[in-house]
Amino acid sequence: MALLDKVPGDLSLYIGGMFTLRRRDALHQANVTHVLSVLRMPLDQSLFSPFRHMVIEVDDVDDENLLEHFPATNQFIQEGLNGGGGVLVHCAMGKSRSATCVIAYLMQKHNINPSEALAYVRQARSIVEPNEGFMKQLELYGRMRTPDNVEDSPAYQRWVYQREIELSRACGQAPEAEKIRFEDEHVSDQAANFELRCRKCRRPLATSQYLVSHSTPSVINDQNERSPSVGPPPNCAHYFLDPLSWMRPELEQGKLDGRLECPKCHTNVGKYAWQGMQCSCSEWVVPGISLSKSRIDEVKKSAFSEIRRPPGATAPLPANASHSRQNL
Template identity: 60%
Template sequence: MSLIDKVPGDLNLYIGGIFTLRRKDALKACNITHVLSVLRLPVDRELFSSFKHLMVEVDDVEDENLLQYFTTTNGFIQEGLDGGGGVLVHCAMGKSRSATCVIAYLMNNYGITPQQALEQLRQSRPLVEPNDGFMQQLEMYYRMRTLINVEESPLYQRWMYQREVQLSSDCGQAPDADKIRFEDEHINKDDNVDGDSELKCKKCRRVLATTQFLIPHQPPPHNSPFPTTLTCAHHYLDPLSWMRPELEQGKVEGRLECPKCKTSVGRYAWQGMRCSCGAWVVPAITLARGKVDEVRLRQDAATAAGKVRRGPGLSMPVTSAQGRGLL
């Protein structure tokens, strides 16, 4: 393993570990003008006095959010390359954090997949190995089509919500009210997406959800120690706007009532719930199958004029001209 390796291709882009910074001769030979540090360690600032320097303070752990910095790191790398100099990206070992940032840049620059970028980088530095969490973030970045501002992506926003829910669950708490993501409020009016069925309250026929908001889950293997049934007793779904008065109370678990007839139709548990099929679902927001009817939509009615079909009380995004869509 060398202290500094050039990324394959015609770019003056290099990757290394923290000890690379003490090899002044090697940095000079590579015409390094920009240094991107991706680590959370005390470093001697004098080491960077000859370079334009950007520090991204992150740990090499799977739940670290490195994705939020990709726009910044890509821009910094591009600035250095456009200026005619060389760019060094380093972390502690030149293996995970720095590799993740280089891969994100290669994806953005060449329009390639995370795996293709990883294989390209390994041609010159075989040891690179982003941790599993960083690889998942790179896959998400690819699905976003490497947007300039990742924080505007619904995919990113949903991922951040899931992280918040998991953190709250680990602490035995409900997520903060302002952190709960009500999925029906994040669907664009022009999106031609809809479920093929509606879930209606058995008593009053009020539409409670469409199948696009259902959360799939897999039963455990047949040798699981948990008792199972062939069918799930509950529908698991995303938070929806009609649930807001209950979910924003800050309770870890509770019951859900139909907003029209007040019949108990389901329950929720932020820490998770075991389905009758044996799967553990987190968070668990459910409608009991015995309390709702699943009504299949006619295809022509569901997709008329390319519009999103919504049952009453399933909100569209809030605009200045409309309220929050709550009944």
């Protein structure tokens, strides 16, 4: 009698392909009560009686979003194990999709990274190999600290936004207005090293946490979160930025590229190109949303920190203190 591929340890967790469902004696012996199917294809429902059954309809392709299903698949697996039975996770071949869901569960259960969980699962089934896109999603999931609700995570939201941008770029179109992520409306608690102001009217346009550092890959980590940046290299003529809310009237017009004007004095301060833009340092940035160094002044933190003086402070505020952060 063929045995099931059991994940090592005390958990009654099994992984396999479609043919595993026909090993009825082995399933009965393992006391399997829950079956998680991770595939998109017609299923013979008779194979799933009398099991508690859950289906996640995804294809085994790099750009499939399996990450959004991790909380649900983790909960389903845990419910089966809590009930004292065994849980089988399968896809077509028991190699990529099913392995990804088992790895996600082990990451959350044991607080381990994707590589450790993958090595663990391979002890049960040596052929497992999540596709490259799924591995990147597992890495992001780990850096997000395996939350129970991924959709509320800024890292996940940013990742979805980047996918939308890539899709729009592939189609030669600007992203739909409602899908543009204006970063200052989502992230507001990061420390800023400096502020960028319009050289003509001194209106604050951005702070350093919204800079896209295109010459140091490590600045943008695998969870699409930005580490503190100290600005572009000296030979760059532009500051590349995330979309910010003051750009909304221009960016929501549906144009592939255009100019950015200061919202106060309407001076041309930069430009954008959803398909990407090459910096003067020869690096290519996608999407390209930039402010020109020749039109912008960089003000170090010490020069504008007085604006954020706590209530009750006695020191006088600078003349431009009315430009608060929410105006970005």
